[in-house]
Structure formats: C-alpha cells, structure tokens
Amino acid sequence: MRQRGLSVAERTRRRLIEPLRRRMIGPLMARLGYDLTPAVPEWAHHPLSKREVDRLVAGAAAQLAADLAVAEVCAPADPEGLVRDFLGRIRSSPVRQKHGGNGFNGALQIYAIARALDPPVIVESGVFRGFTTWVLREACPEAKIYSFDPVLKHLRYRDPGTTYRSDDWSSFDFSGVDLSGALALFDDHISQERRLGEAAACGVRHILFDDDAPAHAIHGQGGPAYPTISMILAENRDGDCEPVRWVRNGREFVWRPDREGIRSAQERIAVAHRLDDMHRLTGYSPARLTYVRLKTP
Ligand SMILES: C[S@@+](CC[C@H](N)C(=O)[O-])C[C@H]1O[C@@H](n2cnc3c(N)ncnc32)[C@H](O)[C@@H]1O
Numbered sequence: 462m463r464q465r466g467l468s469v470a471e472r473t474r475r476r477l478i479e480p481l482r483r484r485m486i487g488p489l490m491a492r493l494g495y496d497l498t499p500a501v502p503e504w505a506h507h508p509l510s511k512r513e514v515d516r517l518v519a520g521a522a523a524q525l526a527a528d529l530a531v532a533e534v535c536a537p538a539d540p541e542g543l544v545r546d547f548l549g550r551i552r553s554s555p556v557r558q559k560h561g562g563n564g565f566n567g568a569l570q571i572y573a574i575a576r577a578l579d580p581p582v583i584v585e586s587g588v589f590r591g592f593t594t595w596v597l598r599e600a601c602p603e604a605k606i607y608s609f610d611p612v613l614k615h616l617r618y619r620d621p622g623t624t625y626r627s628d629d630w631s632s633f634d635f636s637g638v639d640l641s642g643a644l645a646l647f648d649d650h651i652s653q654e655r656r657l658g659e660a661a662a663c664g665v666r667h668i669l670f671d672d673d674a675p676a677h678a679i680h681g682q683g684g685p686a687y688p689t690i691s692m693i694l695a696e697n698r699d700g701d702c703e704p705v706r707w708v709r710n711g712r713e714f715v716w717r718p719d720r721e722g723i724r725s726a727q728e729r730i731a732v733a734h735r736l737d738d739m740h741r742l743t744g745y746s747p748a749r750l751t752y753v754r755l756k757t758p
Contacts, residue, residue, distance in 0.1 A: 482497060500559045501559060502557045502558055502559055502564075502565075503559070503564050503565055503745050504552065504554075504564075504565045504745070507548075517743055518544045518548070519541060520743070521544045521569065521743055522543065522544045524739060524742055525537075525540055525543070525569070526540045528736045528737055529574070529577060531734050532574075532732060532734040532736075532752045532754075533732050533754065534578060535577050535578075536577070537573065543572075544569065547568075547569050547572050547573075550572075550599050551565065554592065554595055554596075554618075555595060555617060555618045556590045556591055556592035556595055556617045556618045557617075558589075558590050558592050561590070562589050562590060562592050563592060563596070563671065564745050565743060565745035566738065566739035566743055566746065566747065567748035568592070568593070569739070569748075570748055570750050571593060571669060571750070572596050572599065573600075574669060575596075575597050575600035575601050575604075576600045576601070578644050579604075580604055580642050580643050580667065581603075581639075581643070582604060582605050582606075582607070582638060582639070582643040583597050583601060583604045583606045583607070583644050584606075584609070584630055584640075584643060584644075585606060585607070585608040585645075585646045585648075586609045586629075586630045586646070586647050586648070586651070586656070587609075587647065587648035587671070588608045588610035588613065588616070588625070589610065589615055590615050590616060591608075591618035591619060591620070592617075593648060594608050594620050594623055598622070605622070605624075605638075606620060606624070607623070607626065607630070607633065608624070608625050609625075609626050609627075609628070609630040609633070609649075610627065611627050611628075613627055630659070631659045640663055640664045641664050641666065642667075643664075643666075643667065644665075644669065645660055645665045645667070645668045645669070646671070647668065647670050647671065647686075651686055652686060652687060653670050653673065653686050653687075653688060653690050653693070654693055654722055654723075654726050656668075656670070656686075657690070657693075657726050657753070657755070658725070661755050661758075666754055666755045666756075667752075667753075667754055668753040668754075668755070669750055669751070669752055669753075670689070670690050670753060671749060672686055672689070672749050673689045673690045673691050673749055674689050674691060674692075675689070675691040675692065675695060676691070676692045676695060676716075679692070679707055680707040680709050683709065683710070687705075687716050688716055690730075690733055691751070692718075693723055693726045694727065694730070696723045698724045702717070702719065703718075704716065704717045705718070730753055730754075731754045731756045732754040733751060733752070733753045733754075734751065736748060736752065
C-alpha cells in the first residue's frame, strides 16, 4: 500500500520500528514481564467501511442525546452531525495521547456538553498535555478559558486564548469575572466534595467531573479523587457513616464520610448524571464523566 502524505517519522515508525517491535523487542520485553505497545492515541484506530462508521456514529449520537436529556442539558439539534464533526476534528488533534488523560469517549462527551452549554467562561483544573483544553477550545471558540495545573511542563497544546496557571484554581482571583454561566471541568485527582464546595462558593453551576467512580469501584483508579460524586450521593446522610476502605498497588486507602460534609454536598446538587461510558458503542476506552448542575444560590 502506498503511504502518501505520511511524515518521515511516521514512515520510519511503520517501516522500521513497528516490525522491530513486533518481531524482536516486543517478544523480548514480554519475556521480561513488560508489554511494549505503540504510543498512538486510540482514535488512530477506527472503522473504514461506511456501514460500520454509520453504526458507530448512530450509536454514539443516540447515547449522547439520551445522556444530555437526563442531565437536563439542551440536546444537540443534530446529534449525528455533532459526532461526525467531532470525528473529523479529533484526527487532527495536536495532542496524541495514549495514557494519562481522556480518550475518545470522554473527549466526545466533553465536546458535546461544552457545545450544548456554550459557556462564556470555562475553568479547567487538571490539564496535563492540554488535550482537554484543545477539546474545550474546539467546542467553544469564543470562550475565555482558565486552565490550572501545578505541572505545566507536559503541555503539547498551548491555546493562545487560555490563561494558564500553576496555582490551585481555588486561590485564583476571579473578581470581575461572571462565573454564573461558566462550565468547570475537574480532572485533577482532588476530592470532588472539595471541588463541589469551591465551585458553589464562587457561583459556578455547571461542572464536569472526570474519574467519578462508585465506592465499590474506586480501587480501579490510580491517584483517585475521593470522595467522588457517586460516593457522596450513595451515602445516607442520616445513617451511620461507615468508612470505605480499599487497596491499590499494595497501598491501603480509607475514606471516612463526614455527615455534615455529605449533607451540604448533597444539598447543593440540583442534577447529577453519570454519563454512559460509551465503550460498548464505540470500542474506545470507557469514559468516566459525571455532569453536575448546582442549585442556583
Ligand atoms: C489526568 S491528568 C489531566 C488530564 C487531562 N484533563 C486530559 O484529559 O487530557 C491530571 C492532572 O491533574 C494535575 N493536578 C494535580 N493536582 C492539581 C491541582 N491541585 N490543580 C490542578 N491540577 C492538578 C496533575 O498535574 C495532572 O496533570
């Protein structure tokens, strides 16, 4: 097959490095107990035949529309058009990440919700390589974006209209900025109870939390943000607050729910909807996003 339009690096990878990996280095590493896989983003793999593309688009669009309806977020007029538009965009994303951030499904959901809400201001906490900043910018070209991460050296995409800060978002002075229509994306491995309280305190009402997991599945996450929204909502605020305990990589974790904290977090929430993980529909890695709308003060 001809390989027109490929960069020299990509041609070298395909002709030289990939055969070497498959035949020699990969098997050697496997014998030593390591998996050596190419660091390409998952969206580099996709269906080619029209019928399969149409099925993927239709399934993802129907699920997005259903999720947005339950979340009480205005559904897109043309959900299939939105998914097709996103498919076209993501293939040219400047951030080609395989690990450490959102994949295709999470990015599509962030794109759909940001497009639907069309917020004038976006706060992003947890940037890493800048993939979700890119997604948010694609969805909302006019929005003022504030992106926070203590470590900004991994950025692969730096958005010219975004204010980047390495301090915590809760210490930033937003006076003079109207946050009432803002969208916040928290993907920073910080307690979601804490982030909810901070958002409420400065008038942010629309929030996307990444890495929301129920208590019985929180062991699946490294460096977890806990309590998560699911953990907060599952607690009976009038009952006994039993500790939640789990182990990951040999380290024990415990969350001791505090009745007052649970009560005030639960009372702030008008709508919380954990979005479908979309894996079954697209074949891409499961998303873990929850949309929360806080009550108007
Ligand atoms: C999972 S990554 C973010 C991935 C990104 N949103 C994406 O999907 O591509 C989590 C990031 O949170 C950052 N982080 C840790 N503590 C933070 C804090 N207090 N405020 C903001 N970001 C923080 C880490 O440095 C890391 O880059």
